[in-house]
Amino acid sequence: MARILIVEDEANILKLMSVNLKARGHKVIEAEGGREGLARLRDAFPELLLLDIKLPDMSGWDVLKIISADPAYAQIPVIVITASLNIANQDYNLYKNLRKVLVKPLDVQELTREVMAALN
Amino acid sequence: MASAVINLQKEYRSALKDFLRGGGEKALKNAYMLGRQSFEQHLGVLDIVAVHHQALASLLSTSGELPANKKVVKQASDFLAECLSPFEMAQRGFQESIAALNSLNARLEDEVEKRTQEVRENEGLYRTLIEISPDAITLTDLEGKVTLCNEQSALLHGYSSPEAAIGINASEFVAAEDMPRMKDVALRVLKEDIIGEVEYLLIRKDGRRVPVEVRVTVVKNAAGKPSGFIGVNRDITERKQAQAKLESLLKAEAQARQKAEMDNELRLKALAIVSHELRTPLTSIKGFATTLLADDVVWSADDQRDFISTIDEEADKLSDLVEQLLDLSKMDAGVFKFSPVRQPPSALIAVAAPHLQTLTNQDHNLIIDVSDALPDVMADAQRVGQVLDNLVENATKYSPAGTNIKVSARANNDFVEIIVADEGPGISMADREKVFQAFYRTDDKTTLKAKGAGLGLTICRRLVEAQGGRIWVEQGNEPGTIICFTLPVVSIAEKQAQR
Numbered sequence: 201m202a203r204i205l206i207v208e209d210e211a212n213i214l215k216l217m218s219v220n221l222k223a224r225g226h227k228v229i230e231a232e233g234g235r236e237g238l239a240r241l242r243d244a245f246p247e248l249l250l251l252d253i254k255l256p257d258m259s260g261w262d263v264l265k266i267i268s269a270d271p272a273y274a275q276i277p278v279i280v281i282t283a284s285l286n287i288a289n290q291d292y293n294l295y296k297n298l299r300k301v302l303v304k305p306l307d308v309q310e311l312t313r314e315v316m317a318a319l320n
Numbered sequence: 321m322a323s324a325v326i327n328l329q330k331e332y333r334s335a336l337k338d339f340l341r342g343g344g345e346k347a348l349k350n351a352y353m354l355g356r357q358s359f360e361q362h363l364g365v366l367d368i369v370a371v372h373h374q375a376l377a378s379l380l381s382t383s384g385e386l387p388a389n390k391k392v393v394k395q396a397s398d399f400l401a402e403c404l405s406p407f408e409m410a411q412r413g414f415q416e417s418i419a420a421l422n423s424l425n426a427r428l429e430d431e432v433e434k435r436t437q438e439v440r441e442n443e444g445l446y447r448t449l450i451e452i453s454p455d456a457i458t459l460t461d462l463e464g465k466v467t468l469c470n471e472q473s474a475l476l477h478g479y480s481s482p483e484a485a486i487g488i489n490a491s492e493f494v495a496a497e498d499m500p501r502m503k504d505v506a507l508r509v510l511k512e513d514i515i516g517e518v519e520y521l522l523i524r525k526d527g528r529r530v531p532v533e534v535r536v537t538v539v540k541n542a543a544g545k546p547s548g549f550i551g552v553n554r555d556i557t558e559r560k561q562a563q564a565k566l567e568s569l570l571k572a573e574a575q576a577r578q579k580a581e582m583d584n585e586l587r588l589k590a591l592a593i594v595s596h597e598l599r600t601p602l603t604s605i606k607g608f609a610t611t612l613l614a615d616d617v618v619w620s621a622d623d624q625r626d627f628i629s630t631i632d633e634e635a636d637k638l639s640d641l642v643e644q645l646l647d648l649s650k651m652d653a654g655v656f657k658f659s660p661v662r663q664p665p666s667a668l669i670a671v672a673a674p675h676l677q678t679l680t681n682q683d684h685n686l687i688i689d690v691s692d693a694l695p696d697v698m699a700d701a702q703r704v705g706q707v708l709d710n711l712v713e714n715a716t717k718y719s720p721a722g723t724n725i726k727v728s729a730r731a732n733n734d735f736v737e738i739i740v741a742d743e744g745p746g747i748s749m750a751d752r753e754k755v756f757q758a759f760y761r762t763d764d765k766t767t768l769k770a771k772g773a774g775l776g777l778t779i780c781r782r783l784v785e786a787q788g789g790r791i792w793v794e795q796g797n798e799p800g801t802i803i804c805f806t807l808p809v810v811s812i813a814e815k816q817a818q819r
Contacts, residue, residue, distance in 0.1 A: 212604040212630050216611065219627075223617040254596065283599040284592065305603040308610040 201225040202319050205246035207237035207263065208281070209256050213306070217250060217281075220308050221315065234258035238266065246276065248318055249297075253282040261290065268296045277318040281306060324361040325371065328354065332403075333375040339399050340379065340386055351402035359406045368407075372400045456532075456553040459539065464491035467548060476532070476553055478525030490551070495521035495529065509538050510546055519556065531560045593759040597641055597774070601634040608634075644775040648758070651782050658786055660698040662810055665729045665736045666690045668697070672705040676712045676727065683721035686712070689728040690738075697736050697807040703783045704738075704807070707791075710776045711740040711803050718801065719744030735789065735806035743800045752793040756781045780805070 204221055208214040209232050218228045229244045231237040234255045241249065249267070253260035260280060267273045278297045283304035292298055299318045302311060332354055339347035358368055376396050379386050386392055450457050456473035460466050466473075466488050474485040477493055494502050498520035505516040515537045522532045534553045541547040608627040612619065619627070650656040669690045680686040708727065715725045723743035730737050747755060754760045759774040777791075784791040784805045791805035 210600050210604075212634060213600065213607070215630070216604060216607040219623070220611055220614075220617075223614075223619075283596040283603070304599040305606045308607050308614070 201227070202247040203227045203229065203244065204248045204250060204315065205229045205231065205237065205240050205244060206250045207231045207234065207240075207255065207260070208250070208252040209233060209254070210252070213252075213281075213304075216306070216308070217311065220312060224312055226315075232256075234260065234263045237263060241267070241273065241276075248315060249276055249278045250315075251278055251280050253280060253284055261295075264295045264298060268294065268298075273297065279314055279318055324358070324363055325367055328358055328363065328368070328371050329374065332371050333378060336372075336375050336396060336399055337379055337386070340392055340395055348399065348402050351399045352405060355403040355406040358403075359410055365404060365407050368403055369400070372396070372403070453552075456555075458490055458551045458553065459548060460490050460551070461548040462546065464489045464549070466490055473553065476522065476524070476530065476555060478528070493522050493524070495523055497521070505536065506549065509536055509549070513538065522553070531556050590758060593774075594645065597759065598638070601638040601641070604634040605631050605638070641775070644779055647779055648775065648782070651779075651786070656786070658700045658703060660700050660787060662696050662698055663701070664692060664696050665694045665738065665807070666692045668699055668701050668704045668807075669708075669727065669729070669738075671701045672708045675705065676708060679709065679712050680716055680725055684716055684719065684742075685722075685724045687724055687726040689726065691729070694729055694731050694736050695809040697809055699787055699807045703787065707780045707783050707805060708738075708740065710780050714776060714803075715740060715742035715744065715801065718742065731809070732806070734809055734811065736809060737804050737806050739794070739802060739804050741796065741800055741802040743798070746796075746799050746801050747793050755793065756791070 201224070204226050206214055206217050206221075206228060208217065208230075211232075214230055214232070218230060221228050229240050229246055231240045234257050237249075237251070237255075240246075251260045251263060255263070260282070264278060264280065267276065267278065274296070276297055277299040278295070279300045279302060280298060281302045281304065292301075300314050302314065335347065335350040335354060339351065343350075355368070376393070380392070450468075450470045453470060454472065456476040457470045458466055458473045459468040466485055469482050469485050471482055474480065474482045477485055477488065477490075479485040479488070491499075491502070498518075501518055502520055505518045508514065509516040515535055517533070517535050519531065519533045522530045524530060532553045533556050534551050536549055536551040538546045539548045539550050608631045611617075612624060612627055647656065669688060673688060676686055676688075712725060712727070719725065719742040725743075726739075726741045728739050728741075730739070751760075756777045758778040781791050784807075788808040789806040791803065794802040794804045796802040
């Protein structure tokens with residue numbers, strides 16, 4: 201199916217997304233921080249990025265800004281996953297690659313649905 | 321005068337002879353004319369009497385001129401009387417003048433007396449005004465030397481009575497820093513003839529500083545020239561105090577408002593963090609449950625077991641977090657119960673020890689080193705146990721397996737210090753205070769895997785402080801984390817309770 205990069209620092213949530221996507225035939229690449237995620241993005245060149253916002257080394261929004269500014273990644277759609285209450289403060293137009301914002305607690309069925317939609 | 325007497329001598333002799341020879345009324349008139357003339361030439365009565373005697377003697381001694389008898393002498397006397405009559409009249413006039421002058425003087429004296437009385441009454445009125453004024457009134461000369469003042473003024477300057485204050489220089493009672501402004505006002509008052517107003521610090525004789533307000537104007541003498549100043553001082557200590565109080569109240573209000581705003585901001589921040597912290601385990605629990613229930617995937621028995629144990633683990637985390645949040649809210653609401661009891665520190669540790677043992681059993685060696693000789697403390701054994709559980713559990717999370725975790729105690733003045741030390745990586749200087757903040761987590765990579773809710777040390781701090789102690793991260797000689805907390809020994813605890 202597709203190569204999907206997940207950037208998430210909460211081990212159990214990373215595992216949750218990972219097992220569900222793998223069970224549906226995707227190849228999953230995992231990263232636990234923003235910098236590691238950007239490195240995986242360069243060397244694995246995934247077809248989709250699932251990005252957590254509260255990361256230990258940098259904000260997910262900053263990761264997204266870097267990706268959106270780089271034409272090399274223009275074709276990679278991004279789904280943001282956040283537990284934050286103030287997502288309304290973000291101007292989504294700044295991020296060309298952003299397809300969807302999912303709010304925790306995460307609904308697994310919604311996640312698999314949105315992944316399929318973003319890949320098509 | 322001499323020539324006037326000589327002239328008179330000549331004329332008198334012939335006029336007298338004329339009369340004595342029967343000159344009658346006409347000759348007698350001559351006597352009067354001679355008298356007038358003499359009076360006008362400022363001759364005296366004695367001069368005329370002398371001239372008369374000389375003329376009469378001469379007439380009588382010359383033979384053939386006049387019969388020398390008593391009748392002649394008597395007639396001559398009539399002549400002299402007539403000659404002297406102008407003098408008599410003049411004297412009468414003089415006496416009348418003196419009488420008139422005397423009566424005028426008397427009237428003037430009456431007038432003066434009346435005016436003096438009036439002035440005295442006015443002066444009394446002004447003096448009363450000055451005396452009853454609640455303000456301090458001071459008259460000075462142009463140099464500032466006090467010439468008159470009321471009791472209030474004397475007291476304000478630190479003197480017992482107005483008499484004692486006369487002669488002092490009012491300018492010496494002005495604080496040095498206010499002197500330039502005072503001089504400015506005095507100059508303007510002199511130049512522009514206005515009432516000047518100025519606030520200054522008055523330094524009393526005894527050195528006490530009194531804030532005052534003065535209204536000052538110039539005093540002029542009869543010629544209209546400035547001769548001094550009159551000042552009305554008012555003690556504005558109370559006004560200043562009220563002002564200062566108002567200012568401090570406003571400041572306190574601003575601070576309280578700022579604090580409330582900050583508190584509110586912190587609360588919002590805490591709410592955001594709490595919400596995140598609650599959602600994270602919830603996401604795993606709900607997510608793995610949904611995963612297990614998915615009808616498009618068949619999970620292996622191993623996968624199923626793995627997912628269920630993850631749910632179990634996350635449910636524990638969630639439960640711990642809820643428990644801790646509940647404790648903190650109870651402490652905030654003041655319903656968290658503390659029952660401090662007098663007891664030796666070793667007894668406190670003995671109560672906690674069994675549970676600490678189970679916490680460390682698997683991977684670490686727990687060493688308890690608490691002497692029975694330490695002074696008694698006031699403490700709640702259950703709450704101290706809670707603190708020790710937290711600290712020891714943290715130590716097991718952050719230090720490598722097989723290392724020691726040591727719990728010890730020592731007396732330090734009015735407190736007993738309880739120390740939990742591990743042999744892990746320790747806490748960086750920068751994080752030593754922050755670790756007590758709610759939800760704070762160090763950026764240290766090595767601690768990333770060991771996750772709690774981030775409330776443990778916050779709760780410990782609250783528990784320790786509620787019992788009159790302190791908690792902090794101590795600098796040790798060896799690597800590892802050393803956390804110290806104190807409990808008050810009985811004497812100080814009693815003092816604190818009395819306060």
